[in-house]
Amino acid sequence: MVPKKIVACACAMGAAALAWGQQEQYTQDARKVVGQLQSALAGVLLERIKTSGPEAAIGVCKDIAPAKASELSRATGWRVSRVSLKVRNPLLGMPDGWEAARLAEFDQRAAAGENPATLEQSEIVQEGGQRYFRYVKALPVQPLCTNCHGENVAAAVKAKLSAEYPHDQATGYREGMVRGAVSIKRPL
Numbered sequence: 001m002v003p004k005k006i007v008a009c010a011c012a013m014g015a016a017a018l019a020w021g022q023q024e025q026y027t028q029d030a031r032k033v034v035g036q037l038q039s040a041l042a043g044v045l046l047e048r049i050k051t052s053g054p055e056a057a058i059g060v061c062k063d064i065a066p067a068k069a070s071e072l073s074r075a076t077g078w079r080v081s082r083v084s085l086k087v088r089n090p091l092l093g094m095p096d097g098w099e100a101a102r103l104a105e106f107d108q109r110a111a112a113g114e115n116p117a118t119l120e121q122s123e124i125v126q127e128g129g130q131r132y133f134r135y136v137k138a139l140p141v142q143p144l145c146t147n148c149h150g151e152n153v154a155a156a157v158k159a160k161l162s163a164e165y166p167h168d169q170a171t172g173y174r175e176g177m178v179r180g181a182v183s184i185k186r187p188l
Contacts, residue, residue, distance in 0.1 A: 022124075022133075023122060023123075023124055023133065026122065026124075026133040026135070026186060027120075027122040027135060030122065030133075030135035030137075030184045030186070031120075031137070033072055033076060033078070033080060033184060034135075034137045034182045034184070036072060037065075037068055037069060037072060037080065037182060038182070040064075040068050041060060041061075041064065041065055041068065044060050044064055045057050045060045045061075045144070046144070048060055049144065049147070053156075054147035054148060054154065054156075054157050055156055055157055055160045057147065057148060058148060058157070058160050058161060058164055061088070061148070062089070062164055062165075065082060066082075066092055069081055069082060076186075077186075077187075078184050078185060078186040078187075079183075079184070079185040079186075080182070080183075080184055081093075081182070081183050082139070082180055082181070082182055082183070083095040083099045083103070083136075083180055083181055083183050084103070084139075084170060084179060084180030084181070085100065085103050085104065085107070085180070086169040086170045086171075086172075086179075086180075087167075087169055087170060088161075088165050088168050088169070088170035089165060089167075090167055093170075093180065095183070098123075098125065098127075098134055099136060099181065099183050102121045102136045102181065103136070103178065103180065103181055105121070106119045106136075106138045106178045106181065107177075107178050110138075110140075110176065110177060110178050115140075116138050116140035116141075116176060116177065116178045117138070117140050118138075119137070119138035119140075119178065120135070120136065120137045120138065121134075121135070121136050122134065122135040123135075124188065130187060130188075131187075131188040132185050132186060132187055132188060133184075133185075133186040133188055134183075134184070134185055134186075135183070135184040135186075136181040136182065136183045136184075137181055137182045138178045138180075138181050139178065139179050139180045139181055139182065140176060140177070140178060140179065141173045141174065141175050141176060141177045141178070141179045142175065143175055145173065145175075145179060146173065146174070146175060148161065148171075149170055149171055149172075149173045149179055150171065150172075150173055150174070151171070151172055151173070151174060153171055
């Protein structure tokens with residue numbers, strides 16, 4: 001007869017391995033969704049800037065990015081969003097407590113020399129009696145981003161940002177900083 005403690009320990013280890021395997025699969029799934037969002041936006045953003053200048057990029061981030069995130073949310077049944085500690089649109093980009101903690105960690109890790117393009121975090125959490133898979137992928141500031149998010153934003157861009165986002169806090173970034181993250185919250 002196998003002692004109960006050994007059976008309980010084996011069961012717990014098996015459950016932990018299963019949870020880890022699920023978390024790894026969920027992380028792979030989340031990476032694909034983030035990739036879809038980023039690739040959908042990158043092409044449009046580059047084209048708008050090329051044809052109409054940086055002011056035209058504001059519409060991509062204001063209208064197309066939330067629409068694509070919403071489309072991916074409906075397709076997956078997950079909440080897909082872009083969040084930041086310095087939000088441009090408080091209605092869409094305000095992080096919850098879990099996201100804010102991860103963003104702060106990303107800022108510290110990037111400041112310590114880690115490549116912001118590699119920063120991500122996934123976790124299975126319990127919130128309000130419900131289990132969720134949580135994932136965030138850092139959005140590093142690229143040279144292109146500094147047109148609207150940088151320390152020295154052109155006057156025409158500033159004017160359009162002021163008109164579109166009266167509560168904008170999302171400027172003052174330098175290349176290589178973490179501007180925010182794509183966040184996924186998946187009910188389990």
